[in-house]
Amino acid sequence: MMAESALKAKLVAASALVFLFGSGVVVGLAWDQTVSASTPTETRRGERSERERTRHPMTIDRVGLSAVQKATVDSLYxxxxQRLSDLNTDFQPRFGAVMSDFRAELRQILTEDQRVTYDLLVLEQEADHTSRHRNNRDR
Structure with a gap:
């Protein structure tokens, strides 16, 4: 009986310690997020580059956000x-390699005249894509 209550006391104490430790971790993470978050004042002061201060309109912009919510949306955006840009940086070379292989195999089934036409069309398409991409960056 005495051993049973000692075991219960140890289990309760261990559970309390685990709960306390877990709470400390959660509070620490929340504090870290609060401390490192941009404030609306920082966002308004323009601590970002011109390109970063503007963003494309999003669906969430049409729900009537407060100033704090807008600042949070901007920060998240x-x-x-940046995460998507990093992902794209990793993705583009692999995508380009696959497309290059695909085009090479397509060219093998074409006649010489078709290859010339195809190559011109691909170059035209790439130039158009580059132009559109450049125009989107300038906005």
Whole structure:
């Protein structure tokens, strides 16, 4: 009986310690997010480059956001935008290699005249894509 209550006390104490430790971790993470977040004042002061201060309109912009919510959306937009940019940097070379292999195999089934036409069309398409991409960056 005495051993049973000692075991219960140890289990309760261990559970309390685990709960306390877990709470400390959660509070620490929340504090870190609060301390490192951009404030609306920082966002308004323009601590970002001109390109970063503007973003494309999003669906969420049409729900009537407060100033704090807009600042949070902007912060999230640029945070995830950077992550997507990093992902795209990793992705583009692999995508380009696959497309190059695909085009090479397509060229093998074409006649010489078709290859010339195809190559011109591909160059035209790439130039158009580059032009559109450049225009989107300048906005």
């Amino acid at each position: 640029f945070f995830y935008g």
